[in-house]
Amino acid sequence: MRGRRTEREAVERLVAEARNARGGVLVVRGEAGIGKTALLAHAREAASGFRTLHATGVEAEIEFAFAGLHQLCAPLLDRLDTLPEPQQIALGVALGRRTGGRPDPFLVGLATLSLLAEASGQRPLLCLVDDAQWLDTTSLQTLAFVARRLHAEPLAFMFGLRDPAPGGDAGRLLAGLPELRLEGLADGDARALLTAVIHEPLDDDVRDGVLAEARGNPLALLELSRYAGPTELAGGFGLPAALSVPNGIQESFRRRTAALPTATRLFLVVAAAESAGDAALVLRAAGHLGLGPQDAEPAQAAGLLAIDSRVRFTHPLARSAAYRAAAPADRRRAHGAIAAVTDARADPDRRAWHRSRSVLGTDDAIAAELQLSADRARARGGHAAAAAFLERSAQLTSEPGGRARRTLDAARAKHWAGASDAALNLLSTATSGPLDPLRHARAALLRAQIAFHTTRGNDVPGMLLDAAKLLGPLDAAQSRESYLYALEAAMLAGPLAEGHGVVEVAEAARTAPPPPTPPRPLDLLLDGLVTYFLQGYADSVPRLRRAVESFAAPARSAEDGELRWEWLASHAAMALWDDTAIHALTDRYMRLARETGALTTLPFALNLSAVVLTHTGGLARVAGLVDESDAIAQATGAAPIPHGRLLLAAWSGHQDAAARLRRMSLEDATRRGEGTALTIADYALAVLSNGLGRYEAALAAAERVRESDEMVHAGAALPEVVEAAVRAGRPAGAAAALERLDAQARATGAPWALGLAARSRALISTGPAAEELYREAIERLASGRTVSHLARAHLVYGEWLRRERRRQDAREQLSTAHTLLCDIGADGFASRAAGELRAMGEPVRKRSARPFDALTAQELRIAKLVASGATSKEVAAQLFLSSRTVDAHLRNIFRKLDITSRRQLRDMRLA
Numbered sequence: 001m002r003g004r005r006t007e008r009e010a011v012e013r014l015v016a017e018a019r020n021a022r023g024g025v026l027v028v029r030g031e032a033g034i035g036k037t038a039l040l041a042h043a044r045e046a047a048s049g050f051r052t053l054h055a056t057g058v059e060a061e062i063e064f065a066f067a068g069l070h071q072l073c074a075p076l077l078d079r080l081d082t083l084p085e086p087q088q089i090a091l092g093v094a095l096g097r098r099t100g101g102r103p104d105p106f107l108v109g110l111a112t113l114s115l116l117a118e119a120s121g122q123r124p125l126l127c128l129v130d131d132a133q134w135l136d137t138t139s140l141q142t143l144a145f146v147a148r149r150l151h152a153e154p155l156a157f158m159f160g161l162r163d164p165a166p167g168g169d170a171g172r173l174l175a176g177l178p179e180l181r182l183e184g185l186a187d188g189d190a191r192a193l194l195t196a197v198i199h200e201p202l203d204d205d206v207r208d209g210v211l212a213e214a215r216g217n218p219l220a221l222l223e224l225s226r227y228a229g230p231t232e233l234a235g236g237f238g239l240p241a242a243l244s245v246p247n248g249i250q251e252s253f254r255r256r257t258a259a260l261p262t263a264t265r266l267f268l269v270v271a272a273a274e275s276a277g278d279a280a281l282v283l284r285a286a287g288h289l290g291l292g293p294q295d296a297e298p299a300q301a302a303g304l305l306a307i308d309s310r311v312r313f314t315h316p317l318a319r320s321a322a323y324r325a326a327a328p329a330d331r332r333r334a335h336g337a338i339a340a341v342t343d344a345r346a347d348p349d350r351r352a353w354h355r356s357r358s359v360l361g362t363d364d365a366i367a368a369e370l371q372l373s374a375d376r377a378r379a380r381g382g383h384a385a386a387a388a389f390l391e392r393s394a395q396l397t398s399e400p401g402g403r404a405r406r407t408l409d410a411a412r413a414k415h416w417a418g419a420s421d422a423a424l425n426l427l428s429t430a431t432s433g434p435l436d437p438l439r440h441a442r443a444a445l446l447r448a449q450i451a452f453h454t455t456r457g458n459d460v461p462g463m464l465l466d467a468a469k470l471l472g473p474l475d476a477a478q479s480r481e482s483y484l485y486a487l488e489a490a491m492l493a494g495p496l497a498e499g500h501g502v503v504e505v506a507e508a509a510r511t512a513p514p515p516p517t518p519p520r521p522l523d524l525l526l527d528g529l530v531t532y533f534l535q536g537y538a539d540s541v542p543r544l545r546r547a548v549e550s551f552a553a554p555a556r557s558a559e560d561g562e563l564r565w566e567w568l569a570s571h572a573a574m575a576l577w578d579d580t581a582i583h584a585l586t587d588r589y590m591r592l593a594r595e596t597g598a599l600t601t602l603p604f605a606l607n608l609s610a611v612v613l614t615h616t617g618g619l620a621r622v623a624g625l626v627d628e629s630d631a632i633a634q635a636t637g638a639a640p641i642p643h644g645r646l647l648l649a650a651w652s653g654h655q656d657a658a659a660r661l662r663r664m665s666l667e668d669a670t671r672r673g674e675g676t677a678l679t680i681a682d683y684a685l686a687v688l689s690n691g692l693g694r695y696e697a698a699l700a701a702a703e704r705v706r707e708s709d710e711m712v713h714a715g716a717a718l719p720e721v722v723e724a725a726v727r728a729g730r731p732a733g734a735a736a737a738l739e740r741l742d743a744q745a746r747a748t749g750a751p752w753a754l755g756l757a758a759r760s761r762a763l764i765s766t767g768p769a770a771e772e773l774y775r776e777a778i779e780r781l782a783s784g785r786t787v788s789h790l791a792r793a794h795l796v797y798g799e800w801l802r803r804e805r806r807r808q809d810a811r812e813q814l815s816t817a818h819t820l821l822c823d824i825g826a827d828g829f830a831s832r833a834a835g836e837l838r839a840m841g842e843p844v845r846k847r848s849a850r851p852f853d854a855l856t857a858q859e860l861r862i863a864k865l866v867a868s869g870a871t872s873k874e875v876a877a878q879l880f881l882s883s884r885t886v887d888a889h890l891r892n893i894f895r896k897l898d899i900t901s902r903r904q905l906r907d908m909r910l911a
Helices: 002-019 036-046 067-082 085-094 105-120 137-148 187-197 204-214 218-227 230-235 247-258 262-273 279-288 293-301 316-325 328-341 348-356 364-379 383-396 400-416 420-431 437-454 460-471 476-496 502-509 521-535 537-552 565-575 579-595 602-616 619-636 643-652 655-672 675-691 695-708 713-727 731-748 751-763 767-782 787-803 807-824 827-839 857-867 872-879 883-897 902-907
Strands: 024-030 051-056 125-130 155-162 179-181 305-307 311-313
Touching: 002 024, 002 036, 002 125, 002 155, 002 179, 024 036, 036 125, 036 155, 051 067, 067 085, 067 105, 067 125, 067 137, 085 105, 105 125, 105 137, 105 155, 105 872, 105 883, 137 155, 137 383, 187 204, 187 218, 247 262, 247 316, 262 279, 262 293, 262 311, 262 316, 262 328, 279 293, 279 328, 293 305, 311 316, 328 348, 348 364, 348 383, 364 383, 364 400, 383 400, 383 420, 400 420, 400 437, 420 437, 437 460, 437 476, 460 476, 460 502, 476 502, 476 521, 476 565, 476 675, 502 521, 521 537, 521 565, 537 565, 537 579, 537 731, 565 579, 565 602, 579 602, 602 619, 602 643, 602 787, 619 643, 619 857, 643 655, 643 675, 643 827, 655 675, 675 695, 675 713, 675 827, 695 713, 695 731, 713 731, 713 751, 731 751, 751 767, 751 787, 767 787, 787 807, 787 827, 807 827, 857 872, 857 883, 857 902, 872 883, 883 902
Parallel strands: 024 155, 024 179, 051 125, 125 155
Antiparallel strands: 305 311
């Protein structure tokens, strides 16, 4: 068809890119029957010389963890031992080939990428994933991650995705990847196709009606000829109502199936129920029912099925039609047969799943098996699969209380899998059953957690408080955790909170049950935060410091507290101005987020580290962290977190980028009710404006932050208020902010806070007292990690010296400031220093060009890692790339730096 030429060319370009080792991915979207499967078949034909791997999503197993990944990778598992051992273990556990703790999902993704890249080294590889909307979430997360990391591999991915996707997270997880949206055939092409398949003359009105109903859907037109006789069409009577797209296409397959012999229809049900397409297993299961290969022949002759080493339906809708058209008893027989021939030791979960589908009513023995399967799925990081097992286990449980408990467990697993609507439905079912008071309280907590995850609305802190109160006399430890949840929700709501602000929540949390002995780190944190919000900064410092020290303790294992509290602990360390603890906690936060496979948490950990680096002068590293955060958010379908990138733009003095990122952050924060994001956006504006010398704008923004009373940034904004107010001629505003900053510095005694307090007091002082304070600020800030603030201390000291007409001293301080600020990339503040030097008639030395300035951020990260002695495989593991991609980057690095070896790279100073 002429209308499909462009689509075929897009596929051929994808194949050509893979053939030239440039990687490639294409998501083909469109309604059922529009031609996605045919286009994937065209890709297979165009990819001559390629090895082709297949996976097809199956609706019945959408929540069977890693089922799709197993389909795709099964032919390559003999190469598993070529991977680094951590990757072997992660992928082996994920695919059920070995036992072990929950694998890091990103390590599974990297192992999959490495496995595919290694296989593509022998000949190019084409990975075709059809009906992606029915692929299990964990597989799709992994494959989406891999697809986003293709750079220099002879490897191509094509996904066929029904649009709109009827189930799962496929649309969200694949969003942003290159896509091709298939539309219906043009009218002329549709008429030509209809004429080709219906040879008899058609009444014009009938033809127009058929074309209008099909809307250019080619499969609808093709299937029409298979079950609608020419007499029906010619007369216009009995025009199949089932032609409605896409339901009519499935109805066409159903009618074709219904015309087959009874034994063949049963064979089709077995094949449809066995998603892996293992021909040997399907034939064994069919034999268990007294069927043989001959019973499949009519289905093959009808164009519904193909059997070689695998069993394949000619179209995904044919599988669905064969399964749905079967009588419930036949479906149960098919599942029972598959379970009977599945090895209970090699694949206990799949056997339990099929056994569960083979029974009518309740069966406590199978329910118990499914409970064990859920535990194994959770250990592999498959929350969605655990939820599916638990939900079916609950359905098979005869005792009402046990059924309600398992349904509640399924709801919790659904929530952690990100399926909030399904979790709420299960939660409603669970709470209608006979739950004991403790589980009723836990159900209330889960309902609040789901609300926090989906809306972060103003009612969430109140819901969490209600759950905490219910849990108080029943589970003291979980009650205290719930109060901490409520505090976190109120802190994030910030100025957008209504009804339950942080003070109200802290008042309620004061009544929490006493902590256990010894108290957990989260118990110390709860007490410290309650003290902070109710008694003030000074009284909270000892308690918060003890909490921070407990979280930062090197001997503390991941089991000592939930990962989610690491963010709050880091927040407390920031409030204490403790740059040493902040460094330890943020490094630990990132490590634990990776080790525990916390998909939703790692981007937050990376962004927190990025924020810390803006203070410590590591702006060059910030871009890499936020790039990694965005890549992970894309791979998991989450929204990117703008804070790190926004603060980078502010400190770098990039006005346009900062304005765009600030606008995005404000819109998103207002929509979600997350007031903290508004505060961070204003803090970034204050830093940007102070750097550019726009002091009125800086003062207005910094005052808004100070008035927010946000735990971290309200304090961080105080030096910005003082500097902006002094420069704008507002001494009263500067004095008020300084008083508050002084109080914090005295309470915590941290060099960072004391240094900023001295710098700020120097700004409102004169004569020898000012100079003494400037020198004190530089000395205190030089003793810590906050290079960005040290550089600014040199800057304001130099500005003061110039106004005191001490030219030589001013040149020394301003030159130091300019060098430091240029080196860390704080270009806005560096421009201020340059302006002061020029005003004195001093030449401003431009930063000399360095060879590695030509490197991209990614290339610079790779160069630094290689220079430190890391191998390509080690670099690939850290940056979630394939070794082949790392080597391709290295070739570019060598070319740009005009070197030829890793030794030469190690000899270079990569600042």
